[in-house]
Amino acid sequence: MTEKRDQKKADLKTRLVDAAENRIAAQGLAALRAREVTSDAGCALGALYTAFADIDLLVLHVNSRTLARLGSALEIAAASATDPGLKLAALAQGYLAFARDNPHLWAALFDHHMPDSAQVPDWHLAEHAVLIAHIVAPLAALAPGLDEAALHLRARTLFAAVHGIVKVSLEGRFVGAREDALPGELAAFIALLTAGMAAARGA
């Protein structure tokens, strides 16, 4: 049996992801260094490359954890309301809250790019489904005319819109960007969309 070997390798991977997660959370993705991560994890520099093909794959595993935590936060937010419109509003505020509470880890989800044009592996792409999973049901209630495919497409569009609002604002790309106005703007934005969908149903 190769139990001890597998155990050690699993332990090493965990320590490396822990270390990378802590570094990203503290200083952001751009400040991540292979030497610091391996030092924090208590292993040699080269050990990183026995556990992961490169540093990008390590970041993907950190992002994997973040997506899981974000998924839980969104699930709780979705459960906080029954009315579809209020559910969407709660999801948006929950997303904003997570981004504010985990600024660097959240930013790493979208700031990380694969080198050259190497594609993100499918297993990780699939994990992004949690971002739209809880949007689909309330959206179906608000826009009953959409079929399954259109519904998922629209849910993605809706997520991307909310994400854009939060990202642009938290990055402070505009002069006088007022972060404290963000919850209100997000609420007004969702209200506008639900009103639009209500009008479409009524017509």
Next chain:
Amino acid sequence: MTEKRDQKKADLKTRLVDAAENRIAAQGLAALRAREVTSDAGCALGALYTAFADIDLLVLHVNSRTLARLGSALEIAAASATDPGLKLAALAQGYLAFARDNPHLWAALFDHHMPDSAQVPDWHLAEHAVLIAHIVAPLAALAPGLDEAALHLRARTLFAAVHGIVKVSLEGRFVGAREDALPGELAAFIALLTAGMAAARGA
């Protein structure tokens, strides 16, 4: 007089920004290299640092150009319609078209981050105003209840939402992201918002 010196320095800056712009347009921001830029510009490596404090400032000047071109594109889009709702729709489609036609230069606008926590200089932050400049007027017509401050805030929110939809889709962060559905989704999204604003006016 120091005419020749100033002229040469201005020429050098122009050549460097030209070279950086071409490199980013061809291969993306991440592939930008000081040695390649200076080689393209026909100067020594060190000359870059007599023209710009660092490579980030050079990128800022490239982004400055891109924002100006994007501003023109949006102005043309805004002029293509008179109805406020159609104007917003045209702006969204114009934004999408610019992003598709200039993928790397457009991405550089938002993928570039200052090192550490060095702030973007105000002159460049101010240039981002072109992104919302043409949204304000049609938005004012559609949402007459907003005062000046709320109007600009809402315009920024609206831009950020459209930007998010385009960015997330073009980056292909989801499985089965169908880029060809983007214009339709964007149109449906704007229609939803205008319908929501119409409902708010009617009530």
Next chain:
DNA sequence: CGATAAAATGAACAGTGTTCATTTTTCTGG
């Protein structure tokens, strides 16, 4: 236990942006 295979090690490598002593160019007073 001893032979073998696997994994951990960290010095070395190729690459990056940036600096700085040196050379070259430009400016200006006579």
Next chain:
DNA sequence: CCAGAAAAATGAACACTGTTCATTTTATCG
């Protein structure tokens, strides 16, 4: 038009990056 002075261009050197690989250490199993 020409020195002397000032400024700018140069590119080798520097500190740092992620990654590799010959060597050492550790785990496996007959």
